[in-house]
Amino acid sequence: MEKRKINTNRPDISSEEIKAGRDFNTLLSNYQAVNKPPFYKQKWFLTSAVVAIIAFTGTFVFTTMNDDEVPAAVETPFVNPPLEGVNVTFEHYTVEASDASELEYTTGTKLIIPEGAFVDSNGNPVTGPVEIRYREFHDPIDFLVSGIPMTYDSAGTQYHFESAGMIEMLAFQNGAPVFIAPDKEIQVEMASNQPGDYFNLYALDTNARNWDYRGKDRVVEGDTGSVSDTLSHDADLTSNKSERLEKNLDKVQQQIKELKAEAPIAPRKPNNDRFNMMIEVNKEEFPEIAEFKNVKFEIGEENKNFKPEMAQTVWDYVTLAKGASDEKYEVTFIKDRKQHTFVVYPVLEGKDYDKAKKAFEKHEKALAKKQEKEAEIAAELKEEYADLDAQWRRSLANAVLEETAEMEKSRRMVMRAFSINQMGIWNCDCPRNLPKGALIAARFVERDTLDLGLKYAYLVEKNKNAVYTYYNSAFSEFQYNPDAINMVLGITADNKLAVMTPKDFKKLENAEYVDAITDSNEVYHLPMSIRPQKVRSTVEIRKLIGS
């Protein structure tokens, strides 16, 4: 970079002096000098070019219309679950429309339905059985997977809901939706973990694509439960059967190992065209030929340098060593400074061969039998492991479900009472602004570099029952509270869960780390980890992200 000249406290220049330097006339004449119309704007050119331009334009328009298909605008559903196959499930109840009824949801919520509460789509009173579908949303994971918009536009300002809980209630008769009669209301006493009295009541208007303010709910006292801190499930990853099978398998494998160690090599008969010789063999050194009687070593045909007269020489030393494969050995003849090494093969003749062959086959048979046994035990053990794994998973899943249900119930500290006069989604919420404290331009990446292409990033703050949803166009102005415990969740294009954990957020306090992840445009490349498992339920998401 070129060194800049730094001036401090340079005397100011007056407006008068600047004004004196103005010269519009020169500017205008310079402009006119350089701004003569080009030849294609001259009159002669314009006239003769008209036809050509029309023809060209016509072709261009025609081509453009054919090549570029303009997709029809498709409006995204206002309630749009982002994670395929995962949602908060409905509980199903059946009530008699003519009678008053009271339903209790798993969280302890009570639904008090008066008699004659339903009408059909024509406004006629409904009698007979009515199916009620009901579900609740209590924490950021529920809000996220449901795809219920958690923002509220008021007087042109967008707020984010901090929720004390939401419900969705639908009713059907013979598969057709039914509605709450105009003169009736259903009383809801929703179990909630948010005791504050600052929450408002809103009904979701999916046509206006906004929440409709409906006043305030009423907080009623509720029971506080207790919950154990640890997950308990008694399934084990071993059983008596598996232990017995494991022992048997070890035993058989040991036997196989021993059999292989003492396995004789396959005996072969000598080739009468090849030279062979007797060599004294140390049986301990070569157990595989220890049982061979009168074994000879035949010079292999690969030894091009072997000469039969070498056999007549009295060598000082003759050594035998294992060769490159089971049946090969190497014999070395040494005399003075001369040394010759040849590949040799053990060979047997007559009865010695027959006996060795029998012994070899017997051994092979014994080994095959043991290996068969090994395969049998291994298969049985695999099956047992699969059973144990399934038991363990079932038990874990049950424990998680039980614990979650227990926690859900115990967390409900108050009952929030309100009436609903229409089916759909209702919300006890408080509008909040985006978190404050830090503002960054963010890009969510995998393995430091690869842009995840997230459509939305969901910022969750611990101890705040809210999800702050950032559309990707707003990633450049990503706000968060550095003093809070933050987490960002995202859903990838292939429907996997991406997580930026509180630990990852903590790293943003480190200037060196920030420098390392910031590009030249001051965009923070925030790494997220992709959970490889395909998630199927909110329980699994909570386990995966450790919430």
Place this chain on the structure above:
Amino acid sequence: MTTTSKYHVTKEAQQVELNHIEAAKKDPSKFEFLYNKYHEQIFRYIYQRVATKEQAFDATQEVFMKAMMNLHKYQYKGVPFSSWLYRIAMSEMGNVHKSKKANRAVNIDVVHVQDMMDEMEDDSLQEREENKAKLIEAIGELPEAELQLIEMRFFEKRPFKEIGEILEITENNAKVKLYRALDKLKKVAKA
């Protein structure tokens, strides 16, 4: 010290200006109104970045020449005419420095350095004159993009919205970038 930003205007004044722009598009001589209105602002912007008055006057004329040449492209879409002119001026400054017609100069008023130190909210910086000297030196060493931000915010007292419009970034992004530059300067000054 005169500051240059006259960013906030009434709707009526803005409409008058738009009428003048449309008139100048049809008749270049009508550009005089806009030239007279913005000449001083643009001059001061340039003078802040060059060493001599002569260089500043020449570059200012060049900026207005380019503005006249490209006026037909200007459409009011929320970005004020002044910001559009500043973008041309910024680009012209880049050309001038690149072609070595004028060296890049950084003109610092120590009063503004004090403003920067106040903004850094670090009492330990305030105590020593030596820190101020380090800071001035560090400003001169900043990358061009960060220097622009410091100049516009502290020496020319521009609002973030205007800075964002001139640099073609969002207001918030301008804030983020400025505070990162300030942070950098703070570390140098404290070292």
